Amino acid sequence: MYVDSTQNRVGDDLDFANTVSWHDSSEKSQELLTSYEKLVNWSLHANILTKQQSLSLLKKAENQPSKAEEVLQQAIELREAIFQIFSLVSNDETPASKDLSIFNEALANAYGMMRIVPGENKFSLEFLNGEERLDGMLPPIVQSAIDILTSEKELSRVKKCEGYPCGWLFFDTSRNRSRRWCSMADCGNRAKAKRFYHNKK
Template identity: 80%
Template sequence: MADLNKDKDVYTHDLIGERLCLDFANTVSWHDSKQSQEWLTSYEKLVNWCLHADILKKQQSLLLLKKAEERPSEAKKVLQQAIELRESIFQIFSSISNEKRPTSKDLSILNSALVNAYKMMRIVPEENKFSLDFLNREETLDGMLPPIVQSTVNILISEKELSRVKKCEGDPCGWLFLDTSRNRSRRWCSMADCGNRAKARRFYHNKK
């Protein structure tokens, strides 16, 4: 069986998006560059990232990896499906952050994923309220995708949150985030990363 600790690099990936779907959209380094770097290069890395993002528990991850070893062609298709969904999410929120309308193609991909996601959802009674939960995520190889779809829907139908979706100004970073700052002043994916690079460039130009 695949080892969850083999892809230790996945645990160094920062979750800076403030919402699950935005963190998922950020599973590519330098997303707006022709030299972008793909993180999800295997089904195993997809599962490990979902464990890192708390979509899956360890036991669920192990069961999915075992199923993937038994059904490698299906696992490959799910990986391709996940990447297609991620790119549609990225394009949708990139358009929105630039005050543009998302394309019908990207919305169609999301809507198809939404139909599949709702098949796996259920209403669960809790004390004095109800919550939305997902059927056993380890039962199907694409069981990690519905929570990502639901996170996307939650932002899209919330006027307040939708207006706070931004893209990092550190060109060509391309990472997305929800600006939760009080005065909506966040500009960078991280001050320690793109923020510091921008400060260094300003210092260089001023000195020059």
Template identity: 90%
Template sequence: MSDINKDVHKHDLLGGRLCLDFANTVSWHDSSEESQELLTSYEKLVNWSLHANILNKQQSLSLLKKAEDQPAKAIEVLQQAIELRESIYQIFSLVTKNETPASKDLAILNEALSNAYGKMRVVLGENKFSLEFLNGEETLDGMLPPIVQSAIDILTSEKELSRVKKCEGHPCGWLFLDTSRNRSRRWCSMADCGNRAKAKRFYRNKK
């Protein structure tokens, strides 16, 4: 099995929440012509999940081995993950514009939620109960429940939901949680889209 794929390893996690980072696994997400898919194989989905700390190395290796034995199922899970990601992206994109998400996208998220609940257990810790995910390596789609939970956590938190923003660098389209005190964050990254915007402004002023 290959080690973490270089492209995936370099892929920035700037969203501030797992589901937003997952939504950002497409570069130039807002452009139909220039968008670039990161998750081009099941292996990349697993590698990204390792990169995003959903899975540990041993779980990732175990999933990749399982996928070798069930290639058709692995492709199905990849398609399911991409469908879920696009729904998450559409839902939060509309939320940033104060618009209502499409019921089709909410239905996809809800279906993923019912699958996710099947992979969660309430466990008793030292002196409190908590929700835990079953081992991520048990089924090929084991990386999806934490992503779904992350999306539900934001959607059901008024405070967090109001802080979801879309990068102003067009057509970047990346989503992030603005945790700055005065809610002034405008770009996915200052080094990338922020600098490009600054350079554009500089050029305009010079003219």
């Protein structure tokens, strides 16, 4: 079982880093990955796992609850490292070496689960994934972060929502790179309302 990194890319959208609400506030923030099941469901919706793979992993997790919990904690630690790295990058700052070490450790694990296999005109990278391991969703997540980090073009578009403490990371695909909020309906409107209120005062 595998996920082809070229065909099944997780994202242009930094979704995994956004699995916390109000990510920039230590008091208000709310964890969305509250169980291994939630992690698997997120991976299913992100097209990292197939329906069949996710059902099989959930069944496996039932028999190994402590291992599943370990994978969940590993995923959360990785997510926080990714969030911190991209937060700083979006602000033109250098990521902390602590976060880079966490990421590099996940990278070593992920590459331990990968194989290069011959294809028609080129080789491709495949993840040994799915039913085999409870942490099978982590390599594609790591790979997608690597794809962004190693692309100057993509990296320069990473931004963080200005609606503090939203903390939502996104790709600014607007032509003049002028996007400021996760969504106009959410933080954009809140910022406008705030400005309106302050102007009136």
